[in-house]
Amino acid sequence: MSLPAIPNIFKLNRGTGSPRRLQDNLTIFLFLLPGLILFLVFVIYPIFQSIYYSMFNWKGFGPAEDFVGLDNFKNILGDKVFMIALRNAFLLIVFSLLLQLPLSLILAVMVGRDLPGRAFFRTIFFMPYVISEVITAIMWLFLLNPNPNRGFVNAVIVAFGGEAQPWLGDTTLVLPSLFIALTWKYFGFHMLLYMAGLQNIPHEIEEAGRIDGASAFQNFFYITLPLLGSTIRTSVYLSVLGSIQQFILVWIMSKGGPVNASETLATYMIRFGFVRFQLGYGSAVAIYMFLICVTFSLLYQRLTRQPDYLTGL
């Protein structure tokens, strides 16, 4: 999915005179300015504000006065709960890449073909993504209720002779339970990405493969998958960033509990920044999250080489 080389877009005017070019640039600049201002005010300025506050012991009321240098950053690294949050973020990433994305891809290939009723399945699969995250979380709260009389999942298990499980009330079950809810919510989105990618692959190539005697599997692994490369890169990128920043679903379903077992970086930041009124500390957590995301983004861009314009957000 390579875009035309960028400079061409801007060569609106073939004139070579420099006043003309200056005027062009001015127009471009003026058109960019509104967006730039919004970006500076709502993205760049808060980042620097966070950096400033992260060096204070500050409760959020009145001016920050108690300067503590880099203590907040040191304390975070020494906090066991932060390590749990990091581990959970890592686990979510691994689960997403190994389970969620392959599942989305398989479904995309299935509903992308000329199956009867594929429009119906496409809609159904995409539906969870349209529902708000809060509603999703509350729905899953009901489904996972530990009491088999109220929780559908446990009711099914009991009906088949199993034992009801305290899904969200158990320190080992809570993360997998949340992951199931997350997968349910997001697989449709990734499926849609893959479907868009699949549509860009010319039929002729697959057809040629088939004529040359490639099996369906060979066709998929040697033609479809490589040609889907840039879409997969985008999807992996979004999935990883989403896992790092995941908040709403976790906060509503488990509040990061029990005893921090499902803490993510974002719930950790809210718990220590806002619930405990330690906004300086919370800002330092935000800086760490920012650094993690930026480092990942840069490394990822570097490692996957081919620039991927879709990821710009």
Next chain:
Amino acid sequence: MSRKIYTLLSLLIVAAFVLSACGNGASTEAPPSEPDAPAATEPPASEDKVTVTWWHITTDERQAAVWQTLADGYMAEHPNVNIEISILENEAFKTKLTTVMQSGEPPDIFQSWGGGVMNEYIAAGLMKDITADLDANGGEWRNRFSPGALGVYSLDGKNYGVPWDMGMVGFWYNKDLFAQAGIDAPPTTWDELLEDVKTLKAAGITPIALGEGDKWPGHFWFGYLATRICGQEGFQAAASRTGSFTDPCFVKAGNKILELNALEPFQDGFLGATYGDQSTVMGNGEAAMELMGQWAPGAQAGNSADGQGLGDKLGFFPFPAVAGGAGAATDAFGGGNGFGIGKDAEPEAVDFVKWLTTAEAQVACAEAGFCIPVVKGGEAGLSDPLLITLQQTLAKAEYFQLYYDQALPPAVGSVVNDSVQGIFAGTLTPEQAVQAIEDSAAQEIK
């Protein structure tokens, strides 16, 4: 030619953005100023239009109508005053209040629970000192309240708000389930409670409902046990830093939780359950008791399948005595609701709060079933026998312990809740839990 139009257009867009940005962004952050001992606010005499903003969290329609009626009555008598009421759901209120507090613009009157959070606001100069108003006319306003309840809204001898409700935590139990298990009287000691738990368990009944996912319901257990074992001195010493939360009495309180926990008395999945789940379990008659505040009957009814709750089957008994503890068995643990006064409140706002805390107003809210009156004469509004029992138990208490997570600074309170959850989950020993609380207290309380 068209280029000129482009340039013009883009300039216009830029100007629009810049101007609109300037228009909104003018929130001034006033530095906290310490007004020195303000005089009692004059009785409002001016005919100028005054708007009083009031945020409360009484969302129930019938109960909110009580506040509205009182506000309407006041506005009828004071035509120049306009009272703007915002009704917010509890959690939404906390979030929204924190936001306006951070921008330094509190509402004139707002829901407050006193304690550590209020103290933070006071320290930042966001609340109004109304001591002089309370003492005006020979302390006419001050003398309306029971001193314990009023004290919750004061810091260093100055008042920043007044109570309108004060309740306590205790056991709400299902009489039918107790009878079914063959228990004829509620327990009066901790050991009896443990025995009853065993008896209930043996009868196939879930003894206790607990929504420990929300953490604060479990903190009641720890707080009450510590109040019984450490007594008033123990807590106050630790909270004022002359003592420590690692004192053996706090560890003992944690060990009592372990004793209880070993009996597996809670409903399945209690570690992930919310308080809503807890009251559902109680309201549907699926567990025999819960340790909860005065709002429990209402919450049980609201969360039960039939919307009725337990009705006559519901009973109340105070937290049992713990053998060898320093605290009296009558000491109460709980909290209540009050009106906090924002720093920019006009004299009319203070006058209106006086209006809201008359005996008549208290009778009205007690009749609507959402307060345990703190103003003398207000208890006439109570008709529910359980609430009368609770109010009388409360009146007998010589020491009133505000919820730990309210009394302590927010950071410490949150560590208490987190650590106690750790004890319930078995991931923290009582020693580790109190150490965590101590570490946070050492850092936060200076």
